[in-house]
Amino acid sequence: MNLDENVVENYINTVIIENKISEVSFKNLEKFHFAYDIIDKIAEINPKKIAILHIDENKIEKSINYKELKNCSNRMANFFAAQGIKKGDAVLIALRRAYQFWYIFLGLIKIGAIPIPVVSQLREVDIKARINISNAKAIISLYGEDFQKETDKVINECVNTTILRFSIRGGNKNWINIDKENEKFSNDLVKPQDYNAMDIMFILFTSGTSGTPKMVVHDNLYPLAHYITGKYWNNIEQDKLHLTISDTGWGKALWGKLFGPWLSGGCVFVYDFRKFEGSDILHMIEKYKINTICMPPTMYRMLLRSEIKKYDLSSITCACSAGEILPKDIINRFYLLTGIKIANGYGQSETGLLIADLKKRKCNTGSIGYPNPIYKIELMKNTGEIITSEEIGEVGEIVIDCRKKIPIGLASYLQVSEKKETSHIINGYYHTNDLAYRDAMGAYWYIGRNDTLIKSSGYKINPYEIESVLANLNYIRECKVYGVVDEIRGNIIKADIVLSEEKVGTEELKKEIQDFVKTTTAPYKYPRKIEFVSAIEKTMTGKIVRN
Structure with missing residues (x-):
């Protein structure tokens, strides 16, 4: 029996049939x-x-x-x-x-x-x-x-x-x-x-x-979808401390500050900071022997810039990331310093955990992992055809097959003016509007939102891929890559870049960055325009504003 079968069998027996989870049992799912x-x-x-x-915020414990x-x-x-x-x-x-x-x-x-x-x-x-x-x-x-x-x-x-x-x-x-x-x-x-x-x-x-x-x-019923989030992705253990960094206003906080840990028998660790300081978080991990952690890529990068070697992080058994694409350089550097490989995860406010580097699975560095087996995940072409397992590398939209049953953890949208609920389910499939492809091992690789791909000179270019390349330059603190209108090429690639404090943005530095991209990835992907900015605009949930 492989891992997927174990997860499904455990989930069905525990949650659906026995109505037993964590340390307790409940009468029936209907109530x-x-x-x-x-x-x-x-x-x-x-x-x-x-x-x-x-x-x-004053370091007082409760x-x-x-x-x-x-x-x-x-x-x-x-x-x-x-x-x-x-x-x-x-x-x-x-x-x-x-x-x-x-x-x-x-x-x-x-x-x-x-x-x-x-x-x-x-x-x-x-x-x-x-x-x-x-x-x-x-x-x-x-x-x-x-x-x-x-x-x-x-x-x-x-x-x-x-x-x-x-x-x-x-x-x-x-x-x-x-x-x-x-x-x-x-x-x-x-x-x-x-x-x-x-x-x-x-x-x-x-x-x-x-x-x-x-x-x-x-x-x-939604919390029950996060039994797998806590047990098989965050790998939360009985009575061990789990830290999900999110503010409670974010949907991710419900995954990692309520449902996942408590359904797995773990303890929620909360640090109510006003401003994220990498050294502060590292001190907390060391002092309280935090067992499992989950945070977005930006915060992992800040940890890596906070003299991480000074801290004893041996208590960490699992580190996870979600919210944005996790660059390979962060995964590799964190692994070299801690011995822990960050497990990627993908989901939406409308869903539970859809795709992840689940426990005991071997994912290539940079992939978002394998489908959560309680969902029937497919990739769909823009023609509506489902991409087969033989079509390795073919990009399609991530969809959930709901033709037989709408799975636990899938939301609807409430239209208050019409007092009714609607959803993204079209012809039996829930549409995420996110693009990905599968590799030969069946792992998924995230490409981006359907509407964020840059079309330039006949090429379709993934902005996340270029951002991942730029992230290898230590003096780039943050960046955003997107397309801007060009009369000849239709669109050209532009990069907004936040430099580290010691670096000054010059025309020479722009040329250096462009040359680095050209020699690291396909030359047509280099940013023809670069602007040095003081900050990257983000949504209230910490995601980069793309449009």
Whole structure:
């Protein structure tokens, strides 16, 4: 039996047939509820088991066991219900990595309300759009921070001007102090009976790299898709510490700060930093003996620039990356310094983990790995034909075959104006709009978004490939490659480059960079235009803005 069969058999037996996961069992999938069936049951069986080890920005530790997690989330549920929040009400949450996020998220889903995590960097136009699109009943933020001030600017311009405002770490006449008020409520909660597995559990906003934000809807079954994320990709072990770096406003935080670790029996390690400092993270890994980590490529690069050799990282048994393409140079350098090969992973806000370098699989460096076997992943040509396994290297769109059954973990989009849900499923296939190809071993190699390929002089050029080449130059801190209109070639390649502090951008340096690309990859791929910039524009989820 190969790994894929093991994973599928384990998943089906554990999750679908036996209804047993982590340390607990649940009655049936039709009534599955993550908070009641996983968190509360672990609290009953093993109340002192540590669920979260939280370090705040002042390096103050807080250890949270499952009993506390259950009691505090129950109190939150009772508090919100007393404020008039009920099943189906949307609540925006912008709490960075504050430990109260976990109490609030679980408390809301216990009463059937719908948490909508958002990043705290949003400004007034972003906040107004999300309040109006979601018709939010309430909004929760950190007291006195910019997000709260930006909300106050636009609250009277929103469709719902009576939106409830809650905050942690303080309050005023407009913002109710949750920390103070929820203490008045009971730890006991009457479990509602009017819920089922297909109810909306939470919503994420996504806009890709451009466009109007859309609401991605996930139901109560969604967490179960991340059993494989935690167990076979992050390789999380019982009671070991797992660090996913993401802000709680990102969908990835739910993968690695809630569902994956707790379904695998691990402990969530949280460091609520304001600014990412590589040395800070390395110190945390060394001090707390963190076992598994997951972060985007940019942050791995920052670790590598932080005198990584000074730190004892021997506790790390698995390192993963997602969110952007992971350049080979980062994988190779991290391996040389730590002995750990970073495992790539690919998924979307709309899905669970789709493709990854799963446990015990041997992937060529740079590939995103093999399909998660609970999904039927295919590559589709623009003609609609499925690419066969014999067509090695043929580029196609990553699609999920949903003709027989829509798999667990696949979302829909909620169109509020029409009060209905839609999806990307066309003729039985879910379309990711992402391009990839398969190698001879069946591993997938990510190319990019369907709309980011550069067409120049008859060539189709992958910007990620050129960015990966440029990343080999130590003085390039960040870069973005894209096409710009040219009368002769249709498009030419342009590179926006952020240099390290000690390097000065000159015409001579541009020529040096161009020559390096020409000699490292096919010459037609070199950037004919180079601009030295101070920063690369990114979306709120940390992805490079491509359009």
